[in-house]
Amino acid sequence: MSDDPPIAVLMFVAHRAAEARVMARIAVAGAADITFAQARLMQRLAPEPMRLTDLAEQAGITKQTAGGLVDQLETAGYLMRVPDPSDGRARLVTLSEQGARLCEIAAHEVEVVENEWREHLGANRFDDLRQCLVDLREITDPYR
Numbered sequence: 001m002s003d004d005p006p007i008a009v010l011m012f013v014a015h016r017a018a019e020a021r022v023m024a025r026i027a028v029a030g031a032a033d034i035t036f037a038q039a040r041l042m043q044r045l046a047p048e049p050m051r052l053t054d055l056a057e058q059a060g061i062t063k064q065t066a067g068g069l070v071d072q073l074e075t076a077g078y079l080m081r082v083p084d085p086s087d088g089r090a091r092l093v094t095l096s097e098q099g100a101r102l103c104e105i106a107a108h109e110v111e112v113v114e115n116e117w118r119e120h121l122g123a124n125r126f127d128d129l130r131q132c133l134v135d136l137r138e139i140t141d142p143y144r
Contacts, residue, residue: 011133018113025109031102033076041069042078042099043106049082049092058143078102 005013019036026034034042044058056066070093073079078099084090095103118126137144 021113022106022109029105049094
Protein backbone atom coordinates (compact mmCIF):
# COMPACT_ATOMS: atom_id res chain seq x y z
CA MET A 1 0.00 0.00 0.00
CA SER A 2 1.31 3.43 -0.95
CA ASP A 3 1.75 6.40 1.34
CA ASP A 4 0.59 8.70 -1.46
CA PRO A 5 -2.62 10.58 -0.70
CA PRO A 6 -5.78 9.71 -2.64
CA ILE A 7 -6.19 11.48 -5.97
CA ALA A 8 -9.06 13.61 -4.63
CA VAL A 9 -6.71 14.99 -1.97
CA LEU A 10 -4.05 15.68 -4.59
CA MET A 11 -6.60 17.54 -6.73
CA PHE A 12 -7.67 19.54 -3.69
CA VAL A 13 -4.07 20.46 -2.85
CA ALA A 14 -3.51 21.73 -6.40
CA HIS A 15 -6.81 23.62 -6.34
CA ARG A 16 -6.03 25.17 -2.97
CA ALA A 17 -2.62 26.33 -4.24
CA ALA A 18 -4.18 27.92 -7.32
CA GLU A 19 -6.92 29.52 -5.23
CA ALA A 20 -4.36 31.00 -2.82
CA ARG A 21 -2.47 32.49 -5.76
CA VAL A 22 -5.64 34.05 -7.15
CA MET A 23 -6.59 35.47 -3.76
CA ALA A 24 -3.11 36.95 -3.32
CA ARG A 25 -3.28 38.51 -6.81
CA ILE A 26 -6.68 40.10 -6.28
CA ALA A 27 -5.51 41.43 -2.90
CA VAL A 28 -2.59 43.14 -4.66
CA ALA A 29 -5.11 44.55 -7.15
CA GLY A 30 -6.95 46.23 -4.30
CA ALA A 31 -9.52 43.62 -3.31
CA ALA A 32 -7.99 42.48 -0.03
CA ASP A 33 -11.48 42.63 1.47
CA ILE A 34 -12.70 39.58 -0.49
CA THR A 35 -12.99 36.38 1.55
CA PHE A 36 -12.58 32.86 0.19
CA ALA A 37 -16.33 32.27 0.63
CA GLN A 38 -17.16 35.43 -1.31
CA ALA A 39 -14.68 34.56 -4.07
CA ARG A 40 -16.09 31.04 -4.39
CA LEU A 41 -19.56 32.49 -4.79
CA MET A 42 -18.45 35.09 -7.34
CA GLN A 43 -16.74 32.49 -9.51
CA ARG A 44 -20.07 30.72 -9.97
CA LEU A 45 -21.81 33.74 -11.43
CA ALA A 46 -22.81 33.16 -15.03
CA PRO A 47 -22.11 35.88 -17.59
CA GLU A 48 -25.80 36.76 -17.50
CA PRO A 49 -27.64 37.73 -14.29
CA MET A 50 -28.93 34.79 -12.27
CA ARG A 51 -31.35 34.07 -9.46
CA LEU A 52 -29.99 33.89 -5.94
CA THR A 53 -31.48 30.41 -5.50
CA ASP A 54 -29.56 29.13 -8.55
CA LEU A 55 -26.36 30.75 -7.32
CA ALA A 56 -26.78 29.17 -3.88
CA GLU A 57 -27.46 25.75 -5.39
CA GLN A 58 -24.38 25.90 -7.62
CA ALA A 59 -22.23 27.05 -4.71
CA GLY A 60 -23.59 24.26 -2.50
CA ILE A 61 -24.76 26.66 0.21
CA THR A 62 -28.11 27.72 1.63
CA LYS A 63 -30.07 30.56 0.09
CA GLN A 64 -29.62 32.48 3.36
CA THR A 65 -25.84 32.09 3.28
CA ALA A 66 -25.73 33.10 -0.38
CA GLY A 67 -27.95 36.09 0.39
CA GLY A 68 -25.58 37.23 3.13
CA LEU A 69 -22.54 36.89 0.89
CA VAL A 70 -24.30 38.71 -1.95
CA ASP A 71 -25.25 41.51 0.48
CA GLN A 72 -21.59 41.86 1.49
CA LEU A 73 -20.36 41.80 -2.10
CA GLU A 74 -23.01 44.28 -3.19
CA THR A 75 -22.07 46.66 -0.36
CA ALA A 76 -18.40 46.36 -1.39
CA GLY A 77 -19.36 47.18 -4.99
CA TYR A 78 -18.53 43.82 -6.62
CA LEU A 79 -22.09 42.67 -7.34
CA MET A 80 -25.43 44.25 -7.99
CA ARG A 81 -29.02 43.15 -8.00
CA VAL A 82 -31.06 43.95 -11.08
CA PRO A 83 -34.77 43.48 -11.84
CA ASP A 84 -35.75 40.10 -13.28
CA PRO A 85 -37.42 40.83 -16.63
CA SER A 86 -39.50 37.63 -16.33
CA ASP A 87 -40.79 38.39 -12.80
CA GLY A 88 -41.34 41.97 -11.69
CA ARG A 89 -41.04 41.03 -8.01
CA ALA A 90 -37.75 39.15 -8.33
CA ARG A 91 -34.18 40.42 -8.57
CA LEU A 92 -31.19 38.84 -10.25
CA VAL A 93 -27.56 38.91 -9.16
CA THR A 94 -24.83 40.04 -11.54
CA LEU A 95 -21.28 41.33 -11.47
CA SER A 96 -20.75 45.06 -11.28
CA GLU A 97 -18.08 46.65 -13.45
CA GLN A 98 -15.70 46.42 -10.47
CA GLY A 99 -16.62 42.75 -9.98
CA ALA A 100 -16.10 41.96 -13.65
CA ARG A 101 -12.67 43.60 -13.52
CA LEU A 102 -11.80 41.51 -10.49
CA CYS A 103 -12.88 38.33 -12.28
CA GLU A 104 -10.66 39.26 -15.24
CA ILE A 105 -7.70 39.66 -12.87
CA ALA A 106 -8.50 36.30 -11.27
CA ALA A 107 -8.84 34.59 -14.67
CA HIS A 108 -5.48 35.98 -15.74
CA GLU A 109 -3.83 34.62 -12.59
CA VAL A 110 -5.39 31.21 -13.22
CA GLU A 111 -3.84 31.34 -16.70
CA VAL A 112 -0.44 32.16 -15.16
CA VAL A 113 -0.74 29.22 -12.74
CA GLU A 114 -1.78 26.84 -15.52
CA ASN A 115 1.16 27.96 -17.65
CA GLU A 116 3.50 27.22 -14.73
CA TRP A 117 1.92 23.77 -14.31
CA ARG A 118 2.25 23.13 -18.06
CA GLU A 119 5.92 24.08 -17.92
CA HIS A 120 6.51 21.86 -14.87
CA LEU A 121 4.67 18.80 -16.22
CA GLY A 122 5.40 19.24 -19.91
CA ALA A 123 2.76 20.01 -22.50
CA ASN A 124 1.68 16.41 -23.14
CA ARG A 125 1.27 15.45 -19.49
CA PHE A 126 -0.52 18.72 -18.73
CA ASP A 127 -2.91 18.22 -21.67
CA ASP A 128 -3.55 14.62 -20.57
CA LEU A 129 -4.26 15.76 -17.01
CA ARG A 130 -6.62 18.45 -18.26
CA GLN A 131 -8.47 16.03 -20.53
CA CYS A 132 -8.86 13.50 -17.72
CA LEU A 133 -10.34 16.17 -15.45
CA VAL A 134 -12.67 17.35 -18.24
CA ASP A 135 -13.79 13.74 -18.71
CA LEU A 136 -14.43 13.38 -14.95
CA ARG A 137 -16.87 16.30 -15.13
CA GLU A 138 -19.30 13.92 -16.86
CA ILE A 139 -19.80 12.11 -13.56
CA THR A 140 -18.86 14.79 -11.00
CA ASP A 141 -20.24 18.15 -12.15
CA PRO A 142 -24.02 18.57 -12.36
CA TYR A 143 -23.52 22.13 -13.72
CA ARG A 144 -21.18 21.26 -16.60
